[in-house]
Amino acid sequence: MEKKIMLGNEAIARGAYEAGVKVSSAYPGTPSTEISENIVKYPEIYAEWSPNEKVAMEVAIGASMSGVRALCSMKMVGVNVASDPLYTVSYIGVNGGLVLVAADDPGLYSSQNEQDSRCVARVAQVPVLEPSDSAEAKDFTKLAFELSEKYDCPIMIRTTTRLAHSQGVVELCDREEIEDKVYERSVPKNVMMPAMAKGRHVFVEKRLKDMSEDACTLPINKVEMNDTKIGVITSGIPYQYVKEALPNASVLKLGLVHPLPKKLIEDFASKVDTLYVIEELEPLIEEQVKSWGIKCHGKDILTIQGEYSANMLKKAILGEEVNTDEPAKVPARPPILCPGCPHRSTFTVLNELKLHAAGDIGCYTLGAVAPLNVIDTTVCMGSSISTLHGMEKAKGKDYIKNWVAVIGDSTFLHTGINSLLNMVYNKATGTVIIVDNSTTGMTGHQDHAATGKTLSGEATYAVDLIDLCHALGVEHVSVVNAFDTEKLKATIKEEVARDAVSVIISQAPCALLKTNVSHKKCYAIPDKCKKCGMCLKPGCPAMRKNEDGTISIDDTMCNGCGLCASRCKFGAIETREV
Amino acid sequence: METKSIMIVGVGGQGTLLTSRILGGVITEAGYDVKLSEVHGMAQRGGSVVTFVRYGEKVYEPIVEEGCADVLIAFERLEALRYAHFLKKDGVLIVNDQRIDPMTVLTGAAEYPENIIEDLKKKYKVIDIDAMAEAKKIGNARVFNTIIVGIAAKHMDFAKEDWIKVIEKTVPAKTIDINKVAFEAGYNL
Numbered sequence: 001m002e003k004k005i006m007l008g009n010e011a012i013a014r015g016a017y018e019a020g021v022k023v024s025s026a027y028p029g030t031p032s033t034e035i036s037e038n039i040v041k042y043p044e045i046y047a048e049w050s051p052n053e054k055v056a057m058e059v060a061i062g063a064s065m066s067g068v069r070a071l072c073s074m075k076m077v078g079v080n081v082a083s084d085p086l087y088t089v090s091y092i093g094v095n096g097g098l099v100l101v102a103a104d105d106p107g108l109y110s111s112q113n114e115q116d117s118r119c120v121a122r123v124a125q126v127p128v129l130e131p132s133d134s135a136e137a138k139d140f141t142k143l144a145f146e147l148s149e150k151y152d153c154p155i156m157i158r159t160t161t162r163l164a165h166s167q168g169v170v171e172l173c174d175r176e177e178i179e180d181k182v183y184e185r186s187v188p189k190n191v192m193m194p195a196m197a198k199g200r201h202v203f204v205e206k207r208l209k210d211m212s213e214d215a216c217t218l219p220i221n222k223v224e225m226n227d228t229k230i231g232v233i234t235s236g237i238p239y240q241y242v243k244e245a246l247p248n249a250s251v252l253k254l255g256l257v258h259p260l261p262k263k264l265i266e267d268f269a270s271k272v273d274t275l276y277v278i279e280e281l282e283p284l285i286e287e288q289v290k291s292w293g294i295k296c297h298g299k300d301i302l303t304i305q306g307e308y309s310a311n312m313l314k315k316a317i318l319g320e321e322v323n324t325d326e327p328a329k330v331p332a333r334p335p336i337l338c339p340g341c342p343h344r345s346t347f348t349v350l351n352e353l354k355l356h357a358a359g360d361i362g363c364y365t366l367g368a369v370a371p372l373n374v375i376d377t378t379v380c381m382g383s384s385i386s387t388l389h390g391m392e393k394a395k396g397k398d399y400i401k402n403w404v405a406v407i408g409d410s411t412f413l414h415t416g417i418n419s420l421l422n423m424v425y426n427k428a429t430g431t432v433i434i435v436d437n438s439t440t441g442m443t444g445h446q447d448h449a450a451t452g453k454t455l456s457g458e459a460t461y462a463v464d465l466i467d468l469c470h471a472l473g474v475e476h477v478s479v480v481n482a483f484d485t486e487k488l489k490a491t492i493k494e495e496v497a498r499d500a501v502s503v504i505i506s507q508a509p510c511a512l513l514k515t516n517v518s519h520k521k522c523y524a525i526p527d528k529c530k531k532c533g534m535c536l537k538p539g540c541p542a543m544r545k546n547e548d549g550t551i552s553i554d555d556t557m558c559n560g561c562g563l564c565a566s567r568c569k570f571g572a573i574e575t576r577e578v
Numbered sequence: 579m580e581t582k583s584i585m586i587v588g589v590g591g592q593g594t595l596l597t598s599r600i601l602g603g604v605i606t607e608a609g610y611d612v613k614l615s616e617v618h619g620m621a622q623r624g625g626s627v628v629t630f631v632r633y634g635e636k637v638y639e640p641i642v643e644e645g646c647a648d649v650l651i652a653f654e655r656l657e658a659l660r661y662a663h664f665l666k667k668d669g670v671l672i673v674n675d676q677r678i679d680p681m682t683v684l685t686g687a688a689e690y691p692e693n694i695i696e697d698l699k700k701k702y703k704v705i706d707i708d709a710m711a712e713a714k715k716i717g718n719a720r721v722f723n724t725i726i727v728g729i730a731a732k733h734m735d736f737a738k739e740d741w742i743k744v745i746e747k748t749v750p751a752k753t754i755d756i757n758k759v760a761f762e763a764g765y766n767l
Contacts (some may be wrong), residue, residue: 003606005602005606005612005614007616030618031618033618034618075653097747109617109618110618117593122704133613133640162640162641165615165616165617165618166613166614166615166616166640167602167612167613167614167615167616168612168613168614168637168640169606169611169612184711196626198581212636221688226721237717240638240639240640241638241639243638243639244638244639309639309643310638310639310643311643311644322643322644322645323645324644324645324663325644325645325662325663325701326663327644327660327663328659328660328663328691330656330661330691331656331680331681331682331683331687331688331689331691332626332680332688333589333624333625333626333657333660333681333682334625334680334682335590335623335624335625336592336623336624336680336681337623337624338623338624344580363623366623368688370681370685371681371684371685398731399655442623463738491590536684539622539680539681539684539685541681541684543684544679544684556710556720557678
């Protein structure tokens with residue numbers, strides 16, 4: 001059997017392939033993006049970027065209803081967007097197997113909150129599988145489809161960043177071609193109006209009870225009996241920390257984390273002296289175990305925040321401190337906008353105009369911090385436009401004359417459209433800047449409905465953002481090159497003063513796009529430099545102040561965007577072809 | 579054998595991921611169990627990035643903890659200093675002598691520490707190299723990370739041929755030749 005080293009996400013894609021999946025839908029979001037980027041390599045699977053997670057979920061539901069196996073993947077905040085169809089498809093169940101991968105981010109590597117998708121699944125009454133390495137990620141994905149069809153139920157696979165972005169060894173199998181299930185019209189099952197949903201709710205409760213009983217003998221819920229002084233119930237990545245920190249402990253490793261195998265847990269608990277429940281984020285397993293009258297430790301000795309590690313468990317459970325050198329006191333290195341990033345140019349102008357911005361989700365959220373200091377608020381995808389609208393309705397149109405909303409192209413198409421529609425409909429005023437870099441930047445360059453390309457790279461219709469804004473009822477739409485700072489400044493001044501809804505599309509491709517190869521570089525001319533520091537204000541990481549006050553530009557980092565040159569009044573920076 | 583732990587640290591965008599993929603490939607060729615843990619997404623944008631690599635007969639934990647790294651490969655001086663305490667007492671630190679100012683330094687909120695490499699040499703076994711200068715010598719600054727791979731290869735127990743084989747499989751087809759030259763340059767330094 002061929003062995004390959006794979007990311008957790010790549011292994012999930014492989015699992016979907018081997019399970020005979022025919023449709024995959026997703027919206028990019030760290031740490032889930034690479035699932036779709038790997039699925040699209042299998043021509044047997046139709047794979048798409050949907051505009052948002054709700055649409056993606058519904059696409060997968062439709063595919064399942066028609067009788068094929070379908071996979072839908074998203075980051076945990078995407079599950080919030082998809083929760084409307086998710087809660088109800090739990091009642092409907094499936095025809096072809098239906099699996100949702102929800103990628104949590106303990107430690108907040110790239111997210112706006114630290115929510116635990118298992119909680120959503122529990123309320124939606126959707127069973128959850130949690131793999132603990134790449135090999136399991138593949139195997140559990142295949143199992144999820146079997147369980148989905150066996151129990152007439154969508155299944156959630158919960159991953160975390162550490163699983164999704166860790167590579168491990170995976171054994172590859174062949175694809176199993178699954179015959180499409182026959183589609184049969186069934187109003188009681190597929191049309192969720194009150195009378196039908198009442199019936200399905202009865203089914204859902206029974207389904208969960210049956211699964212809970214069957215879970216006691218499900219092979220992925222595994223008891224590893226060892227020394228009985230310490231017993232640990234765990235799942236997912238924390239299982240690896242438990243094995244590393246407590247090699248002699250007895251372990252109940254749960255592959256199915258919802259619903260829980262009550263009898264199996266009771267039996268395991270009775271055999272060990274002290275029981276621990278080790279799970280990252282919410283005490284979901286622990287609280288249920290405690291509700292059955294079983295004594296255990298969990299969040300009383302371990303944090304609810306961030307990731308765990310073996311040393312953390314050793315300290316909490318065994319009282320063993322690991323003696324290590326003190327970390328050196330070094331300047332922090334937070335993420336920053338790249339050299340040549342068009343957002344830096346837009347934010348420099350906004351900063352110079354002393355405007356506040358209601359922000360959104362993307363690389364441009366980094367406009368909140370020094371030295372740009374422009375973004376004042378960030379909630380969730382699409383929220384910039386609606387929060388600006390709320391401010392205007394609360395405090396009046398003059399209040400937001402020194403505000404704009406800033407949203408990326410992909411985020412605008414995700415959930416910004418509704419908010420803009422609402423501004424026009426409810427007679428708001430205010431300026432929305434769409435920072436259009438022709439891609440979904442932060443997650444690593446995924447196409448969307450305005451790029452003219454599908455996930456598989458095929459050419460397709462590209463929605464015109466100008467026409468779209470006009471269609472929503474926005475009369476004043478301007479397009480400006482993001483690096484034309486003079487024109488951008490004039491346009492923003494004019495639009496912010498206007499008593500109407502206006503949209504400015506600040507346009508320039510992401511500096512990292514492969515299609516955007518720069519043949520320019522910026523050069524400092526020390527003789528002309530007056531050491532005023534204006535060029536350093538935008539905070540380009542390719543630039544540094546020399547000891548004598550002049551500046552130097554790192555030619556391996558600079559991509560010649562010319563923003564620094566545009567800030568220099570003395571011609572001390574030149575942009576040249578290379 | 580005992581599980582070995584390696585860390586690759588640097589600044590987002592420097593190409594640490596490619597290096598860890600090459601290392602992962604070489605370890606797999608040698609038939610070990612291996613886990614690599616990477617950073618994607620927002621943290622990659624010019625931030626401090628770290629890749630953990632662990633290999634042996636059976637690997638559980640995918641991360642390397644403080645005081646546990648056998649080898650620390652740092653693509654930038656400040657990042658070497660940030661993660662040096664992850665090294666074991668007898669661990670090896672390979673550091674690329676490059677300075678990239680973090681935003682906190684650019685805005686004047688913090689100062690870039692002086693004499694990093696000299697200070698690290700007092701505590702750890704340090705191999706320092708200006709990979710960017712070496713890469714420019716062979717005519718392509720972008721392959722500086724493969725020069726670092728070449729140096730690292732000399733301090734690990736895998737066959738040189740395996741490294742070259744994996745480089746051929748891992749880097750973009752158009753850049754195989756220059757990457758092989760860069761690997762040799764690093765290996766022979």
